[in-house]
Amino acid sequence: MNRKQRELLVFFGPLIITLIAVLGLPLIIAFRQSFLGDGINTGFVGLSNYKEVLLDPILGKVLRNTLLFVGFSVLLHFTIGLGLAMLLNLEMRGRKIFRILLLLPWLIPPVVGTLGWSWVLSKEWGILNAIIFHQLHLVSSPLPWLTSPGLAMLSIIMVWGWRGYGFVMVMVLAGLQGIPVEQYEALAIDGGSGIDAFFYITLPNLRFILMVTLFLDMVWTFQHFDIIKVLTDGGPVNSTEMFSTLIYRVAFRFFEFGHATAIAILLFLGLSILGVIYVRIVLRGTE
Amino acid sequence: MFASLKKMVKVSSRIFVVLVLSLGVFAQIGLAEKITLRFQGWRLAETIPSRIYEELRLDFEKINPEITLKFEPVPYDDRLVKPQSQIAGGAPPDVLMMTEADVIPFASQGLLMNLDSLYEREGGKEFTGKLLEPLFDFDLYKGSYYGVPVEVVIIELLFYNKRMFREAGLPDRAPLTWSEFLHYTQKITKDTDQDGVIDKYGCLLWGKAPGDAAKFFVGWALRNGATLLDEKGTKFLLNTPKGLETLRFYTELWTQHKVTPDPIDLDFPAIGRLYAQGIGAMVQHGPWCKPLTLEANPDMEGQIGVGASPLGPSAKTNVAQLLGMSMSIPRGAKHVDAAWKWITFLLEDKAQMEFAFGINFFPSVKRLLKSPRITEAEDLIMRAGFDMVLNGQVNQILLNPQYPKIERAIWEELQSAWLEQKSPEKALSDMTARIDKLIGS
Numbered sequence: 001m002n003r004k005q006r007e008l009l010v011f012f013g014p015l016i017i018t019l020i021a022v023l024g025l026p027l028i029i030a031f032r033q034s035f036l037g038d039g040i041n042t043g044f045v046g047l048s049n050y051k052e053v054l055l056d057p058i059l060g061k062v063l064r065n066t067l068l069f070v071g072f073s074v075l076l077h078f079t080i081g082l083g084l085a086m087l088l089n090l091e092m093r094g095r096k097i098f099r100i101l102l103l104l105p106w107l108i109p110p111v112v113g114t115l116g117w118s119w120v121l122s123k124e125w126g127i128l129n130a131i132i133f134h135q136l137h138l139v140s141s142p143l144p145w146l147t148s149p150g151l152a153m154l155s156i157i158m159v160w161g162w163r164g165y166g167f168v169m170v171m172v173l174a175g176l177q178g179i180p181v182e183q184y185e186a187l188a189i190d191g192g193s194g195i196d197a198f199f200y201i202t203l204p205n206l207r208f209i210l211m212v213t214l215f216l217d218m219v220w221t222f223q224h225f226d227i228i229k230v231l232t233d234g235g236p237v238n239s240t241e242m243f244s245t246l247i248y249r250v251a252f253r254f255f256e257f258g259h260a261t262a263i264a265i266l267l268f269l270g271l272s273i274l275g276v277i278y279v280r281i282v283l284r285g286t287e
Numbered sequence: 288m289f290a291s292l293k294k295m296v297k298v299s300s301r302i303f304v305v306l307v308l309s310l311g312v313f314a315q316i317g318l319a320e321k322i323t324l325r326f327q328g329w330r331l332a333e334t335i336p337s338r339i340y341e342e343l344r345l346d347f348e349k350i351n352p353e354i355t356l357k358f359e360p361v362p363y364d365d366r367l368v369k370p371q372s373q374i375a376g377g378a379p380p381d382v383l384m385m386t387e388a389d390v391i392p393f394a395s396q397g398l399l400m401n402l403d404s405l406y407e408r409e410g411g412k413e414f415t416g417k418l419l420e421p422l423f424d425f426d427l428y429k430g431s432y433y434g435v436p437v438e439v440v441i442i443e444l445l446f447y448n449k450r451m452f453r454e455a456g457l458p459d460r461a462p463l464t465w466s467e468f469l470h471y472t473q474k475i476t477k478d479t480d481q482d483g484v485i486d487k488y489g490c491l492l493w494g495k496a497p498g499d500a501a502k503f504f505v506g507w508a509l510r511n512g513a514t515l516l517d518e519k520g521t522k523f524l525l526n527t528p529k530g531l532e533t534l535r536f537y538t539e540l541w542t543q544h545k546v547t548p549d550p551i552d553l554d555f556p557a558i559g560r561l562y563a564q565g566i567g568a569m570v571q572h573g574p575w576c577k578p579l580t581l582e583a584n585p586d587m588e589g590q591i592g593v594g595a596s597p598l599g600p601s602a603k604t605n606v607a608q609l610l611g612m613s614m615s616i617p618r619g620a621k622h623v624d625a626a627w628k629w630i631t632f633l634l635e636d637k638a639q640m641e642f643a644f645g646i647n648f649f650p651s652v653k654r655l656l657k658s659p660r661i662t663e664a665e666d667l668i669m670r671a672g673f674d675m676v677l678n679g680q681v682n683q684i685l686l687n688p689q690y691p692k693i694e695r696a697i698w699e700e701l702q703s704a705w706l707e708q709k710s711p712e713k714a715l716s717d718m719t720a721r722i723d724k725l726i727g728s
């Protein structure tokens with residue numbers, strides 16, 4: 001081993017060991033568990049856990065719910081996050097304070113924020129219905145935000161949208177600050193408008209950051225648990241049941257660890273395939 | 288002179304080191320003899336029960352100086368999650384507090400220790416003969432004991448708001464029948480500020496959490512004379528006229544009469560809040576309702592009434608669900624003998640009576656349950672609860688290892704009926720089909 005290799009080992013060795021211990025080992029244990037029966041110290045059952053998962057009538061509903069949740073939440077994060085980042089990139093008084101205030105939803109502990117939202121969204125006594133029904137008369141009766149299947153899904157998308165835009169905003173803001181001002185000046189000299197600047201300078205420069213942020217946001221949203229558990233617990237009638245809450249319920253309420261880890265492994269495989277495709281697109285783009 | 292001084296310092300320092308080391312060794316020996324017994328449960332996180340447990344801890348440690356009892360409070364909703372992780376990780380507590388619905392599923396998954404040998408050591412039939420027999424149903428799995436019943440719990444007490452009853456011109460007592468219950472709720476339910484939204488409700492129904500929703504609905508069915516399971520326990524029998532009558536009445540309280548806030552929105556904190564604030568007039572609850580209500584709103588002092596839950600039109604006898612709390616020893620617990628000492632300590636007179644009069648949980652020890660102090664108690668909750676204990680019957684579906692899935696099926700179909708996605712007939716039929724599939728397997 002030469003000196004460079006030894007240096008690499010010294011610097012990266014602890015990181016690799018930590019990654020194996022924290023990520024690799026649990027994955028291997030979970031993978032093994034997915035081939036065992038439910039309960040503790042049960043035997044090998046082959047692929048029967050996977051078969052049970054794929055034949056479970058609730059799988060279709062959970063997949064649909066999860067895709068809806070991920071799709072609309074990520075869209076909301078990017079719409080709000082990108083817009084706010086562009087605003088915060090402008091020179092204005094109080095910019096620093098606004099940056100902190102706009103980051104607050106991301107900084108509040110998830111369960112605390114969600115409990116607050118459960119009060120806001122309460123049908124009988126929530127402030128949202130107090131405003132739209134009692135004050136503004138926009139609806140004919142208070143809306144069942146958390147107790148109607150359609151509105152419950154909208155509510156959790158709204159709450160996660162509120163909580164999650166901060167990450168996109170921070171990433172995009174960092175990217176915006178790296179774009180050379182000369183490019184905008186050159187466009188201005190050539191007679192380009194603000195919209196031209198956005199499509200021909202801003203977006204191309206942010207492409208890599210946007211793609212990485214999109215991927216990370218999608219993965220985190222797929223795995224999201226707190227807001228759903230606290231607001232609706234997968235209800236009413238499984239209308240907001242996601243993979244995360246399903247895994248939790250199967251493992252800790254039904255005590256079917258083998259079944260639960262099989263769901264988790266399938267989710268992991270799905271996200272991994274998505275990740276591989278994504279990385280290829282990104283790499284092709286950067287080339 | 289310096290040489291002798293130097294020698295003196297050398298000798299003294301050696302003696303000092305030997306002394307320190309010796310003290311350390313003796314201290315270790317002392318420490319090694321002391322056991323730290325870990326006791327985990329949700330009641331340890333509640334104000335009044337935790338105070339009682341703390342007093343009992345001091346008494347227990349006095350009698351057993353070699354044991355240090357360490358409490359591990361855990362929120363009710365996490366009471367199953369945390370110990371599972373601990374058992375799987377090889378670091379379980381020594382004693383676990385379990386509800387009537389937890390022991391059998393845990394035992395079926397190999398998470399609890401078989402207590403047969405400990406029962407034998409304690410006297411076998413002589414030991415079990417001291418305790419209320421039906422409670423053992425919750426702790427027996429495949430003929431072996433996996434828990435010890437330490438309390439009888441009644442959750443179907445009907446708490447009512449005396450002020451709201453008075454304002455509605457209703458008598459100061461709980462309704463006795465379903466028709467009376469409906470009449471009371473309709474008299475109380477009002478839009479007092481005329482803004483088009485009801486702000487006073489006759490009752491509060493449990494609908495958000497699966498466990499509560501299922502247990503209370505099944506209780507209503509039992510109090511309408513319905514039977515849950517056949518003798519073998521492999522067929523769900525609620526899809527009968529009595530069962531349908533129950534589901535229809537229960538769901539129409541919301542879908543038709545609107546005498547409750549949306550049940551799907553109501554869980555333990557919401558119900559506690561609404562009852563304490565005088566927004567819901569009647570609620571089924573356990574004896575902890577009164578102290579929690581007074582803690583939330585001291586103005587409710589003197590306004591809390593209690594009685595038995597009403598009987599349905601098809602009921603022939605008064606009946607209530609007999610529930611219990613057990614203590615179990617998890618698989619892999621380190622201090623089994625000390626754990627058993629703590630569990631049997633909780634069956635002694637002082638502990639049993641502290642629970643009875645401190646938090647209105649009934650003793651599982653028969654002799655104490657039938658004692659004049661309990662049977663002639665003046666406390667209204669004790670009197671109402673005692674009548675229900677006498678007429679109590681075990682909810683048979685709680686004894687099935689698939690109960691968590693059964694409870695989920697009941698909850699989902701109940702919600703479907705409340706949301707009017709299904710008619711009560713369809714909801715009951717689907718509920719029956721799902722449960723038959725679970726218990727037949």
